[in-house]
Amino acid sequence: MTSKDDLKALFMEHYDRMYLLARVMLHDDEESRDVVSDVFAQIAERMQTAGQVPETDGIDLRPKTAKSYLLTCVRNRCLKVIRAKQVRLRARKLLQLDDGIEMIPIEAQTDHLTEVLRYSEQTFTPQTLHVFRLRYQQRKKYTEIASELQISEVAVYKHLAQALKKIKQHFCQVTTL
Numbered sequence: 039m040t041s042k043d044d045l046k047a048l049f050m051e052h053y054d055r056m057y058l059l060a061r062v063m064l065h066d067d068e069e070s071r072d073v074v075s076d077v078f079a080q081i082a083e084r085m086q087t088a089g090q091v092p093e094t095d096g097i098d099l100r101p102k103t104a105k106s107y108l109l110t111c112v113r114n115r116c117l118k119v120i121r122a123k124q125v126r127l128r129a130r131k132l133l134q135l136d137d138g139i140e141m142i143p144i145e146a147q148t149d150h151l152t153e154v155l156r157y158s159e160q161t162f163t164p165q166t167l168h169v170f171r172l173r174y175q176q177r178k179k180y181t182e183i184a185s186e187l188q189i190s191e192v193a194v195y196k197h198l199a200q201a202l203k204k205i206k207q208h209f210c211q212v213t214t215l
Contacts, residue, residue, distance in 0.1 A: 048078075057070055064120070077108065081099070157209075165197060166201050169183055
């Protein structure tokens with residue numbers, strides 16, 4: 039295939055099959071037409087930029103292989119369109135989820151954490167406060183805290199449970215008043 043006339047003849051010969059495949063995959067007439075047109079536009083562009091026959095650019099449009107090559111191109115382009123739709127759908131769903139999340143300004147979060155720390159310093163026993171800080175400020179694991187303070191992991195769990203219970207009770211009462 040060496041000319042635009044040959045490309046036009048291929049278009050006329052294979053358009054219906056290519057369109058049918060795209061229609062089956064995409065379930066949309068206009069999108070199917072676009073996919074088929076894009077495939078031929080890409081081939082024409084490759085011919086023009088290469089300035090030579092498409093076979094040198096990896097395209098094999100000999101009469102025996104043209105049909106399968108063109109249908110494969112359509113299939114691949116349809117799969118690309120379907121993937122893009124799925125990505126847009128996922129993004130849209132995530133954006134809808136984000137709309138339901140209340141955004142709290144950083145200053146308010148910092149103020150709240152400062153208030154929790156102040157309350158914990160005033161209320162907790164020294165050991166509970168130490169365990170609480172190791173866990174939530176230094177992000178240590180239960181086993182690390184237990185070995186550092188030479189207490190059991192159960193004791194670490196009990197100190198943290200007690201601390202969290204007091205914090206929840208205090209701050210839930212404050213917010214419900």
